[in-house]
Amino acid sequence: MTELRIAVLGVGMMGAFHVDALTKRIRGAKVTVISDYFPEKAKEVADAIGARVVDDPIEAINDAEVDAVLIASPGAVHDVQVNACLDAGKPVLCEKPLTTDIASSRVIVEKEKSLGKELIQVGFMRRFDPEYVALHQLIVSGGLGNPLMVHCTHRNPAVPDHFNSEFMIRDSVVHEVDVTRFLLGEEIVSVQVIKGVATSAAPAGTNDPMLVVFETESGRIVTDEIYVRTGVAYEVRTEVVGEQGSATIGLDQNLQVKRTDGSWGGQITPGFVERFGQAYDIELQRWVDAAKQGTIDGPGAWDGYAAVAVCEAGVKAVRSGRKEYVQLAGIALPVEEEPIPDIRAPDLIGDRP
Numbered sequence: 402m403t404e405l406r407i408a409v410l411g412v413g414m415m416g417a418f419h420v421d422a423l424t425k426r427i428r429g430a431k432v433t434v435i436s437d438y439f440p441e442k443a444k445e446v447a448d449a450i451g452a453r454v455v456d457d458p459i460e461a462i463n464d465a466e467v468d469a470v471l472i473a474s475p476g477a478v479h480d481v482q483v484n485a486c487l488d489a490g491k492p493v494l495c496e497k498p499l500t501t502d503i504a505s506s507r508v509i510v511e512k513e514k515s516l517g518k519e520l521i522q523v524g525f526m527r528r529f530d531p532e533y534v535a536l537h538q539l540i541v542s543g544g545l546g547n548p549l550m551v552h553c554t555h556r557n558p559a560v561p562d563h564f565n566s567e568f569m570i571r572d573s574v575v576h577e578v579d580v581t582r583f584l585l586g587e588e589i590v591s592v593q594v595i596k597g598v599a600t601s602a603a604p605a606g607t608n609d610p611m612l613v614v615f616e617t618e619s620g621r622i623v624t625d626e627i628y629v630r631t632g633v634a635y636e637v638r639t640e641v642v643g644e645q646g647s648a649t650i651g652l653d654q655n656l657q658v659k660r661t662d663g664s665w666g667g668q669i670t671p672g673f674v675e676r677f678g679q680a681y682d683i684e685l686q687r688w689v690d691a692a693k694q695g696t697i698d699g700p701g702a703w704d705g706y707a708a709v710a711v712c713e714a715g716v717k718a719v720r721s722g723r724k725e726y727v728q729l730a731g732i733a734l735p736v737e738e739e740p741i742p743d744i745r746a747p748d749l750i751g752d753r754p
């Protein structure tokens with residue numbers, strides 16, 4: 402196969418960006434079919450690149466001129482569309498999240514397994530970002546010694562109003578879930594969410610920012626500050642603290658500017674397309690090359706499922722205010738912690754006068 406013929410489902414912000422990359426920058430790929438809930442949006446994108454519009458996304462998946470599918474529709478419809486790709490036996494790059502509930506993600510993992518080949522790649526593009534790749538290599542080469550903690554910052558300048566506290570976990574924090582699994586090579590077993598004072602930019606009832614705390618199988622601690630209405634820029638940082646040193650990425654330190662008004666500083670990337678542009682392209686090129694060989698080259702269905710399972714625990718933690726355990730198939734839940742015994746002298750215990 403010289404050219405992988407691709408259907409793109411959903412051409413909003415991310416889908417249109419991927420169509421542009423597949424058309425202009427990715428080798429050996431051609432977008433032949435576009436499908437979107439809004440046909441006029443699909444037509445606009447399709448006309449610009451000479452592709453066909455197929456209104457029904459399931460028909461688009463089964464189209465004779467489609468070898469592979471890129472899903473960039475909203476997360477809530479990924480389940481149906483990924484299942485249709487599996488039914489058609491076609492490779493699919495599904496934007497995160499894989500689905501929006503743990504049961505449907507599990508079914509997808511099992512269904513793919515029963516087909517005996519890997520067809521699903523999930524759009525966790527940070528795994529292709531040169532800085533994250535370098536940090537991963539530093540960890541696995543032992544450059545930091547035993548990694549003890551990870552501290553993440555995830556700030557967006559602005560988001561639409563439907564980004565409530567739970568959506569922030571499923572749509573934004575899901576990236577740090579995958580980063581944790583990628584960097585530390587182990588599963589996350591529990592999630593806590595600490596809600597502080599909310600920005601006045603957040604709709605009533607939305608906890609923005611939040612501090613999310615993960616605990617991994619081996620007991621490592623990961624913190625994630627999620628703040629999606631900073632009004633500033635796109636700031637994604639990750640620091641790994643090991644026994645023999647620490648390393649941080651995402652500092653935007655390349656450009657230091659001093660201005661005539663006496664201010665000084667560098668430049669922060671305005672959005673995720675600027676920060677992760679290179680990562681998206683590497684992700685797409687590797688997926689296209691692998692799909693032609695009938696395989697994947699990146700995070701797969703299990704990674705998508707594991708991330709959904711952690712986010713589900715995260716959503717529970719938002720609601721309960723407690724530590725919630727991740728229900729992941731095959732991973733033992735930690736034993737409930739014993740209450741800490743009161744070791745004060747008996748005469749100090751009791752009500753204060």
Ligand SMILES: NC(=O)C1=CN([C@@H]2O[C@H](COP(=O)(O)OP(=O)(O)OC[C@H]3O[C@@H](n4cnc5c(N)ncnc54)[C@H](O)[C@@H]3O)[C@@H](O)[C@H]2O)C=CC1
Binds near residue numbers: 413415458
């Ligand atoms: N990896 C990353 O950094 C990013 C990933 N995303 C992910 O990409 C996906 C799309 O997000 P955005 O582009 O920001 O959303 P968006 O709202 O801009 O675009 C979604 C598009 O899908 C269309 N659509 C709705 N239902 C559909 C259906 N059943 N079939 C086909 N199309 C349908 C909508 O009309 C819209 O054009 C989400 O899963 C999101 O989490 C989004 C931004 C960045």
Ligand SMILES: O=C1[C@@H](O)[C@H](O)[C@@H](O)[C@H](O)[C@H]1O
Binds near residue numbers: 572576673
């Ligand atoms: O995936 C993304 C968005 O959907 C999400 O809403 C943002 O918070 C992330 O930074 C971006 O990478």
